[in-house]
Amino acid sequence: MTAGLEAAFTEIFGRAPDGVWFAPGRVNLIGEHTDHNDGLVLPFALPLGVSVAAAPRDDGMIEVRSRHAATAVTAPVVGGPVVAEGWSPDRAWAAYPVGVARVLREHGVGGASLLFDSDLPRGAGLASSAALECATALALRDLYGVDLDRPALARLAWRAENEQVGMPCGPMDQSASLLCAAGHALMLDCRSGLSSRVPFDPAAAGLALLVVDTRASHALTGGDYARRRAECARAAELLGVDALRDVTDLTAALTALRDPVLRRRVQHVVTENHRVEATVGLLRAKAVAELGAMLNASHLSLRDQFEVSWPQADTTVDAALRAGARGGRMVGGGFGGSVIVLVPADRAAKVKDAIVAAYARRGWTAPEFHDAVPSGGADRLTAAAS
Incomplete structure (x- = not known):
């Protein structure tokens, strides 16, 4: 991918790029919808991600192109939130890199030409937007010699998604893309920003972790995600805590809330934080085979308490089990x-066949499978061309 991206950049922009950078997508092993509640998450990076060839420019403009999008976008680095500018849908993808550039302008970043490529499926819930942001952030940091470490860069990329794109997400995806290491999951405290790497090697335990792209695409900039976040904020307000992460007595909290919807949201967030801690304990004890119970409990909670699952997801889990x-x-x-x-390696093919058959019986588009190998975080792939 790197050589082809460099050649394409040179053809489009009439000069060689200063380098190529890569940022991975992520899978969150456990800890869903806890990040925007100041809670705990446990993601790991995938080998799939977004690459960008980049070079600085001196006119204060960001020009972004993609080998997977027909529309090229040129916008000034100086500007307010992209979300307020009413970009058309065919330009929406470019809001992520342009938004990152506008946030990094505070640190002296100027214009740049950027060409993206990706092997990460969009709409699959694997943080393709965060990979796009983090590849951009790392490239611009290096192009302009900005003195920012990776945790700070992750926070700025997160800010860009919230402020520039208008997506009220937590910081997990950007942190995972920039901070993960091969063979490890990342235990991240979304309040403090502190993180630690936890060894995670399913293959060593005779297991495989499959990512099943259900082909039911999602777009979290719609109202459902924001509504769940607002419900959590309302519950925290009624309980007199800064965030649901601070609920220590679940029974008392559920008793205090009259709204059954808010009770369900609180129950999920509090128990999911506990599942993250329990999963870290299992990984440190090398009890990877015991993770299945944690995954199943998390799915049931997301389905019944947080109500964010969808038919293909429920069918996939049921067929796999x-x-x-x-x-x-x-x-x-x-x-x-x-x-x-999570499946014994020698049963992976059988599990895939069962899932495909379940989809076929319902007339759904066949799912796609990826091996979820814990991989390294974002990095510069090539130096400046000579």
């Missing part, structure tokens, strides 16, 4: 996207 999987759950914000399935 019936075929011998250890566990499975939806990942990402919900309402479409992907599922992860």
